[in-house]
Amino acid sequence: MRIDVITLFPEYLDPLRASLVGRAQQDGRFALAVHDLRQFATDRHRTVDDSPYGGGAGMVMRADVWGRALDAVAGPDTVLVVPTPAGERLDQTLAAELAGAQHLVFACGRYEGIDQRVADVAAETMAVREISIGDYVLAGGEVAVLVMVEAVARLLPGVLGNPESAVTDSFGAGSPGLLEHPQYTRPPVYRGRPIPAVLTSGDHAAVARWQRDESLRRTARRRPDLLAVLDADTLDEADVAV
Ligand code: ADE
Helix, strand or coil: CEEEEEECCHHHHHHHHCHHHHHHHHCCCCEEEEEEHHHHCCCCCCCCEECCCCCCCCCEECHHHHHHHHHHHCCCCEEEEEEEEEEEECCHHHHHHHHCCCEEEEECCECCCECHHHHHHHCCCCEEEEEECCCCCCCECHHHHHHHHHHHHCCCCCCCCCCHHHHHCCCCCCCCCCCCCCCCCCCCEECCEECCHHHHCCCHHHHHHHHHHHHHHHHHHHCHHHHHCCCHHHCCHHHHHC
């Protein structure tokens, strides 16, 4: 996979050189390039924005500047991702879909966003997804891109040391729509708190039952919306007691 990010603040994407995502690039799992939008501005002041038609607060990013940037970076195999609080919501299913693309281009808006004609014209020749990472407003798309690239990169083949992690995580492909149960490691007693005894019982069925009960309880407490849409077929008899 190849990923291009177009932004007014290339340094904002520096964290993508670190940790799991940075290592995945070094290992050749995907290639990432970050482009400065301002290099596609043509006037003396390198202007990228202007006031909105129809009035209103703030500035809108110019279609012609973005058009030149996309001409240089995107092609017919591109999935163009425009982070915006007005987009469809990112979830694990959408992350997995993006992970299947050959080429992702992220167009980071600032201010009041990008002239809508940029996405509309691009949609004539490539796939375009306007995506929100949640119901809150960030100062621009850059942090949303950090979130999306990390969610996508860890799904690429060979990126996770143990691919099963991606399957059993909350919202992973193998997750039954529940939040993940709590995890414990050494020491066995921490500030007077022992780990749950069942985890060292050696009884695999009892451990699996305990983990499932904890998932159900946690989901009921923190995300009742997930329980409400759970497929009844994924519940077993013992679940009802939780
Ligand atoms: N840009 C500003 N807020 C955003 C959000 N919540 N998701 C994606 N992009 C954004």
